[in-house]
Structure formats: structure tokens, C-alpha cells
Amino acid sequence: MNHQPFNEWIYQDAPLTEQDEQELKAHLKTCPVCQDNDKAWQDVNGMLKSAPMMPAAPGFVNRWQASLADRRQKELRRQVWMGFLILSGAFLLTLALIILFIVLNHSPVSLFTQVFESLTGAWLVFLEAKASITHWLQTIPPLLIGAGLLVFASWCTVLVLAWNLVFRISSRKGIPTK
């Protein structure tokens, strides 16, 4: 059976003329193939037309926007915390390196000997520690102390700023919309 032009007519968007419409209907009655095509096409069209008409659930857009803002804020908070942790880690590392540097440059043997010798009494330990610190402070070049304090102060400033940022973001209820 020849299905043209009926097969084209089934799928075409433009409305058929009265005469073509009649011919198509007549053909559909006698042709199960075109009938199936026509029905399938109408089903698809029906779905396409009805889908956009489905109204969004009430409040859906608002909820979605709220959750988006929430997710953005969580992400921001996470990033700030990550930055803070990295800064803290770097701070501790720097501090450890400074201490290590001081200890290595200041005859650790005598330092440990002093501490071990003083283990017999807490008071002696305290005195020895005090003496050690005094000794350190007297022998460490002032430049080194100055540099160490400068690094320490810089890190404190950075940490305070980071903390400030964390608190400001944590205490904020939501990200203001423009």
C-alpha cells in the first residue's frame, strides 16, 4: 500500500486543507500502519503539549532558591574553614620550625642534660627551665628574636583576620540577594 502523502500529513505541523483532511481520514480507516503512526504522533504531541502546562508546586521556586542560597553559604563556609585550617597548619609548622631552629642552634645536648638532671625535683625543673629561657634570651641574637616575633605577630594577625571572617560568615543567617 502506498502511504504517501498521508504519512507526511500525519507529521506535518501546518493544518491540512479540508480536502486533504478527508483523504487522510479515509486512508487511516483502511491503513493500520498509518493509523499506528497517527496515534503514536498524537500521543507524543499530547505529552509535549501537556508537559509545560504542568504548574510548579507552590513555593517550589522559593524553596529552590532558598536551598540554593543555603548550599552556597555552606560551600562558602566550607571554603573559609578550609582556608582557616590551612593557615593554622602553616602557622603551627612555622612555629615548630622556629622552635626547632632555636633548639638546634642552641646546643640541645646541654639543654636536655639540664632538663634530665633536674628531673629529681619539680622546683629544680622550673628553675632550670627558667635559667634555660633566661640563658636563651641572653644568647639568642636579638635579630633572630626580632625576626621570630615578627613572624609570630604576622601569623597572629592573619589568624585573627581569618577568625573574624569565620565568625562573620557563621553568624550570618543567609546570603543577601542582590
Ligand SMILES: [Zn+2]
Ligand atoms: Zn498508510
